[in-house]
Amino acid sequence: MSTATGYNFAYLDEQSKRMIRRAILKGVAIPGYQVPFGGREMPLPHGWGTGGMQVTASVIGEADKLKVIDQGADDTTNAVSIRRFFAHTAGVETTEQTAEATLIQTRHRIPERPLKANQILIYQVPIPEPLRFIEPRESETRKMHALSEYGAMQVKLYEDVARFGHIATSYDYPVMVNNRYMMDPSPIPKFDNPKMSMMPALQLFGAGFEKRIYAVPPFTRVESLDFDDHPFEVQSWEEACAICGSDHSFLDEVITDDNGSKMFVCSDTDYCGDRVAQGFVGSAADLPIAEMETEQ
Template sequence: MSSQLSSQLNKPATQTAGAEGYNFAYLDEQSKRMIRRAMLKAVAIPGYQVPFGGREMPLPHGWGTGGMQLTATVIGEADTLKVIDQGADDTTNAVSIRRFFAKTAGVATTEHTADASLIQTRHRIPERQLRNDQILIYQVPIPEPLRFIEPRETETRKMHALREYGAMQVKLYEDVARFGHIATSYDYPVMVNDRYMMDPSPIPKFDNPKMNQMPALQLFGAGFEKRIYAVPPYTRVVSLDFDDYPFEVQSWEESCSICGSDHSFLDEVIMDDAGNKMFVCSDTDYCRERVEQGFTAENPEGQQGLTPEHNQVQQENKKQDDTKAEEMAL
């Protein structure tokens, strides 16, 4: 496992067809080596926030500078990059970052989760289960989970060192006392490897269970705060809760108006001034895949409405994906 992670984080940044006058993937090689060292420490101590000398990127803080520095550090000419913002591939942030790396690194880009080796994300985890040959990079605005409980950084450092997380349990209990349940719906704190409390970035708590035992390497970068932390593959990640108020994810009575999914994270879209609304999958690639497989809002069973030829193609594609996953596991 350690050799696999080391090879992923130390891929040579060889020069390739990128923007003239810029280093491969924009960052200079000294900065990349410094960030790789911080990454390796973060992988060795899951959930621990490692400080690093953050570099300026050609976009404002808050738009993914931390995630971009991690992507620029680990990306290689053979990689395929996917960038999502709130699960969508076509938003301004996702399109801008994807074009930036396509120009400065000359790498291939994709909107398909299965085809990507690097996935940079803002506030979502893809619905499709990731493989152990993929890396998921999160954009993080505030890396400290105790920030709004104890604003002093010196004190939160001590709390992490001593594993004093009772204050967070009190905060969750206040939700129960006020609302009758834990009302926190995003940025829900987790315990990593039974040691460090971690901020999973502002993903919805719907995505928290996906982090547990994920085959892919998870890297978190906070550019403004200059912090890196990580969750290695197949690491235990548990959301905080109580015995009598267990952790629960969001659920919807509605299903996706496009693909008919009733088990994915849904966005509510207001259609007109009269307040009419529809629910659609947040993950646009997942929704598109389901539509291609014949799933619709009118036909949520999907495969029953497809031709035998189409079914055979889908089955062959699934076998190829399973075979590739097994080969990578070996």
């Protein structure tokens, strides 16, 4: 049961939840289409994940186990606050382990560990409209979606090719969902884009400031835009994670002193911790920072 007195289960009132639930069902029925909804005020500012929180509040039940990540990490301010918010208002169990969670609210990453059926991944979305920086008028972007008129985005990617010789967009990389709607995958690195396609878990997206909800059902094709002669590619690193030695996960660059020394570590803390527990070690295993991570 809820541990906070004076609030409904999971903070939102029942009528708001019903409205959001109906929007989620429409979003699932029309994959990639942005459903407008009556965004509610949440007790934290827009930009801190209010859209994702409203979706989570409408979906979550007493039996759920919630994981919240921010840039892959369970222990950053945003993730800790949101996890505590739902532990407090819904009394649900929380976890840092991807495999154990039934609901995962995320800011800007998809966990490295493949998600399973019956898990729900909820993205916090700042700007849901992929065409917004090309066409600022909502009335126009609505028409572009209605007519599948997506040439402008191909031109934008082509401008990258003309200027840099390759597609330089590295996050927020536009995708086509089920071969119909162009969708903003939220600012996840394009490294994560391939994970969205045919994922066994349900993916829900909530944009609080822009008041939009959209969804990708399980086993739905999600394709990143590209050209025949410039196929879609994900980032790769020459380095491996300094803590767990992983050479296949998304790495963050960490500056370690004032002399420009740096190390690369997994952005997904749960995945990295798991690997360390399994005995994998990285190049920095003898540094104090790695010991600190291992002790946790």
